Amino acid sequence: MKYYSTRDKSKSHPFNLADAAFAGLAPDGGLFMPERIPVVDMARVETEAAKSYADMACYLAGLLFDDVPAADLERVVRDAYDFPIELHHIAENYSTLELFHGPTYAFKDFGARFMGRMVGLLNNGGPLTILTATSGDTGSAVAHGFYDVEGVRVVILYPEGKVSPLQEAQMTTLGKNIYPLGVKGNFDDCQRLVKAMFCNEELRSQVRITSANSINLLRWIPQSFYYFYGYCAWKSTTGRDMPVVVVPSGNYGNLTAGMLARSMGLPIKGFVAASNANDVVPKFLLTEKYYPRASVRTLANAMDVGDPSNFERMMALCGGDVAALKGAVKGFSCSDDEILAAINEIYERYDYLSDPHSAVGYLASKHYGVDGFWLSTAHAAKFSEVTKAATMQDAPLPDKLSAMLDKQRSFEPMEAEDGALVDYLRRL
Numbered sequence: 157m158k159y160y161s162t163r164d165k166s167k168s169h170p171f172n173l174a175d176a177a178f179a180g181l182a183p184d185g186g187l188f189m190p191e192r193i194p195v196v197d198m199a200r201v202e203t204e205a206a207k208s209y210a211d212m213a214c215y216l217a218g219l220l221f222d223d224v225p226a227a228d229l230e231r232v233v234r235d236a237y238d239f240p241i242e243l244h245h246i247a248e249n250y251s252t253l254e255l256f257h258g259p260t261y262a263f264k265d266f267g268a269r270f271m272g273r274m275v276g277l278l279n280n281g282g283p284l285t286i287l288t289a290t291s292g293d294t295g296s297a298v299a300h301g302f303y304d305v306e307g308v309r310v311v312i313l314y315p316e317g318k319v320s321p322l323q324e325a326q327m328t329t330l331g332k333n334i335y336p337l338g339v340k341g342n343f344d345d346c347q348r349l350v351k352a353m354f355c356n357e358e359l360r361s362q363v364r365i366t367s368a369n370s371i372n373l374l375r376w377i378p379q380s381f382y383y384f385y386g387y388c389a390w391k392s393t394t395g396r397d398m399p400v401v402v403v404p405s406g407n408y409g410n411l412t413a414g415m416l417a418r419s420m421g422l423p424i425k426g427f428v429a430a431s432n433a434n435d436v437v438p439k440f441l442l443t444e445k446y447y448p449r450a451s452v453r454t455l456a457n458a459m460d461v462g463d464p465s466n467f468e469r470m471m472a473l474c475g476g477d478v479a480a481l482k483g484a485v486k487g488f489s490c491s492d493d494e495i496l497a498a499i500n501e502i503y504e505r506y507d508y509l510s511d512p513h514s515a516v517g518y519l520a521s522k523h524y525g526v527d528g529f530w531l532s533t534a535h536a537a538k539f540s541e542v543t544k545a546a547t548m549q550d551a552p553l554p555d556k557l558s559a560m561l562d563k564q565r566s567f568e569p570m571e572a573e574d575g576a577l578v579d580y581l582r583r584l
Contacts, residue, residue, distance in 0.1 A: 157222050159373060161186030162468040173223060174278045177271075177374045180287075180367035181354040187468050188373045194219040196384075196421045205388040210237045212388075213381045219420075220377055221274075228277055236269040241382060243389035243529065246506045250521065251394075251529040252514065253386040260300050260326055261535035261557060262293035262458075263410065266382055268301030271374040275366075276305045285581065286310045287353055288368045289346035291406060291451075292319050292458035293534055296326030298368040299334045309584065310368070312336045313346040313577075316569060318453060318460075322538050322557060329563035335584065341572035344451045344462050347407075352574045353581065363581050370409020371465050379413035384422055390529055398425040399528030402488075402520045404513040405429045406459035408437065408466035410531070415473045415484065430520035430530070431489040432456045437464060438487025444478050455492045455542050456512040458534070488520035495519070499546035509536040509543055509551050 158170035161182030171179065176188045196219065204212040213233045221229055239258045245251045258265030275284070286308060288298050295312040302310045312327055316338030319327075327336045339346050350367060353359060370376045383401065390399050401424055403411040411429055418424045429437050432454040440446045448463035474480040490498075498515040502508050510518060510532065517530030536543045536551040543551045570576050 157220065158191040159188040160191055162189055162472045167191065173221060177275065177278060177372060178284065178364070178366045180365070180372050181351065185355065187371050187465065189469065189472055190220065190373075190377075193416070193419045198421060198423065201384050202388050202391075205385050209241050209382075209385055210234045212385055213237055213378070216381050216384060217378070224277070232270065232273040232277060236273050237266075239265070241385060243386060243393065244532075245393070246502070246508050250506070250518070251390065252517065252532045253382065253389070253529050254532045255382060256532060256535040259556070260293070260296045261538055261554065262297055263382075263531065263533040264293050264297035265301070267370065267375040267379045267409075268294075268297035268368060270378040271368055271372065272301035272305055274374050275302070275308060279307055282307065283364065284308050285363055285365045285584065286368045287313075287350050287365050287581075289313045289343065289350045290319075290327070291315070291343035291346075291460050292323045293538070294369060294458075295319075295336070296323055299327050299330055299336075302368065303330055303334060304332055308333060310334050311581070311584070313339050313349060313570075315339055315342045315346060318342060319457060320539055320541065322540070322561065325560040325563065325565060328565040328567045329560055331566070336567040337570045337577075337580070338567045339570050339572050342451050342453070343460055345572035347461075347463075347465065349572065349574060349577050353577060356574075356578065359578055359581065365581070369465070370407055376409050376413055376466075376469075377416070379410060380417040380420070383414045383417040383424065386529060386531075387422055387424065396527070398423055400425050400428065400524070400526045401528055402428040402430050402517045402526055402530035404456070404459060404517045404531060404533050405431050405437065406434070406461040406464065408464040408470060410533070411485070412466045412469040412473060415470065418484070419473055425528070426483075427485045428520045428524055428526065429485050429487050430516045431487070432459050432495065432516055433489065433491060434460055434462055435487070435489035436462060437467065437470075438489045441482055441485060441487040455495050455539075456516055458513055459516070486524060488523055490516060490519050496542070496546040499543055503547045503549065509547070509549065511536045511539045512542045
């Protein structure tokens, strides 16, 4: 399998897996896509999923990463996916795929743990710096996914004061090869800084860097696997086919991973891009005009993205056809007040605590009368301030999360300036 930039329309500049993964962003500024999208055997998918998530993921990974020795790939997959995934039926017409049972209690464990192990397998070129921007959960998942991986340093940029205390604790208490930077700005500033480093040829000649954001294909592609598992669980429990999947969306790596799964033959009817007040993509689906803007801070902070990187992949997966995209994806957005009301409604009606991002998924499901399920992307305890404000109830805090809050935090503050980050990376 070769990989091409979304901007390489003639497919004249192929990359192998290692080169694409370690480049992160393509040299022309585009995002990497596989040269072809393999077609799955759904009967095989359902058989493997009935065994375990890891068994199913081994089959799917083998189709997408066909140049990695099978034994090595299986070891990566089974080591990465040693935690449960559950389709939870909240009520007769409301189901959610819980993706928050991993070590950092967020869906990004699925991509980050796979990538960390694959980078360890593929890296034979000396010290490598993983450079990642985060609006919340990406940073903690990447920090834990790459923790103590030999030859790898992880630099995490997060907007200081704009992530939850628990998210910050997960990024700033590990030490060793994890280097968190508290940027004086918002997520878009963090993401802009990361992109600037990848476009800085002088820096890249001195420092070997790649990214673990969803722009990196090793983070992005494995997120497609849980759509297959969710489909199998939904079909086996409901007896129905062709579900609609509602995806809480920020940088759109999650949604585009679902679109990749559908392109591989997963029988999904379509998607809902469920957004908070940062509604650039829902507005595009209405107007066919893309107007990125500065992100707005909300209660669902991991979705506070005003210029989503993966929009290019959304268009690429639809062959650049806006009508095809609109046929596959519906948009939805909501306010903070609506998010709080939804968290309270889910708790009062169904005795279920939801984090704010997943509550956006519930609202979108309710709005469209979805026959399918929404993705629950984080444990409610990670946003306990929000859930308590909505329900007056404390979300039970898992022991592992509680222990992190008591640890000493360490990060370096940084201005949102390119030169400051260049200097830091050179020093590191």
